[in-house]
Amino acid sequence: MIELQGVWKTFSVGPVRVHALSDVSFRISRGEFVILTGTSGAGKTTLLRVLYGAERPTEGEVEVLGRDVPSLGRSEVAALRRSLGVVFQDAKLLPARTVYDNIAFVLRALGTPRSQITARVFDALRKVGLSSRAQAYPAQLSQGEAQRAALARAIVRKPPILLADEPTGNLDEGMATEIHDVIKDIWTSGTTVILATHQAGLAAVLKRRTLVLERGRLIKDQG
Ligand SMILES: Nc1ncnc2c1ncn2[C@@H]1O[C@H](COP(=O)(O)OP(=O)(O)O)[C@@H](O)[C@H]1O
Numbered sequence: 001m002i003e004l005q006g007v008w009k010t011f012s013v014g015p016v017r018v019h020a021l022s023d024v025s026f027r028i029s030r031g032e033f034v035i036l037t038g039t040s041g042a043g044k045t046t047l048l049r050v051l052y053g054a055e056r057p058t059e060g061e062v063e064v065l066g067r068d069v070p071s072l073g074r075s076e077v078a079a080l081r082r083s084l085g086v087v088f089q090d091a092k093l094l095p096a097r098t099v100y101d102n103i104a105f106v107l108r109a110l111g112t113p114r115s116q117i118t119a120r121v122f123d124a125l126r127k128v129g130l131s132s133r134a135q136a137y138p139a140q141l142s143q144g145e146a147q148r149a150a151l152a153r154a155i156v157r158k159p160p161i162l163l164a165d166e167p168t169g170n171l172d173e174g175m176a177t178e179i180h181d182v183i184k185d186i187w188t189s190g191t192t193v194i195l196a197t198h199q200a201g202l203a204a205v206l207k208r209r210t211l212v213l214e215r216g217r218l219i220k221d222q223g
């Protein structure tokens with residue numbers, strides 16, 4: 001479902017060349033839950049961006065859902081992203097819309113029939129434990145609730161793959177654990193998950209396959 005072969009990503013900052021990814025290869029099968037860890041600057045975000053087509057690798061092969069990602073044109077990248085749920089450290093909710101509307105917005109944009117929207121939004125909210133906050137505005141949410149809303153928005157299209165980039169980076173340990181549990185529930189219901197986090201200790205509790213990046217190199221793949 002996901003395969004990288006000899007992937008390099010080199011950024012040039014003035015005269016300096018930074019290898020954000022150095023010869024990274026791995027394969028992820030449908031239904032896996034994979035933790036991607038490593039200290040800040042190790043290349044986690046760059047790796048996820050390469051997977052969803054936001055960065056083109058300098059070298060190497062990237063296949064996601066049967067597509068050769070580096071060769072995709074702009075509209076094909078947009079189509080790929082509609083098959084991927086993505087969440088970030090910042091929930092990025094639209095502040096002037098309720099939780100319900102933040103999620104319904106995605107379905108309306110896809111042309112989902114009106115009659116199905118309410119049920120699908122509440123189904124997603126139930127999965128993340130946020131049904132009671134549907135009419136709240138983002139400013140009224142705790143950071144943990146905001147991340148639950150972002151997760152609901154990411155999964156409402158039922159994407160086969162969820163990519164999470166430091167979704168608990170702004171949260172205290174208790175809330176981070178709760179969000180990891182929600183992500184684990186999403187995985188249990190059949191979504192392939194890649195969770196990037198520098199909080200290796202928190203992620204270790206999940207006891208899933210772990211890829212460790214160090215200065216762009218994949219130094220460990222275990223579990
Ligand atoms: N657009 C960019 N331009 C220049 N350097 C970048 C860019 N994006 C990332 N980098 C560099 O690539 C390395 C990996 O960054 P990143 O993927 O953000 O790591 P992580 O997410 O693990 O913190 C870092 O040295 C970072 O400074």
Ligand SMILES: [Mg+2]
Pocket residue numbers: 044045046165166
């Ligand atoms: Mg990052």
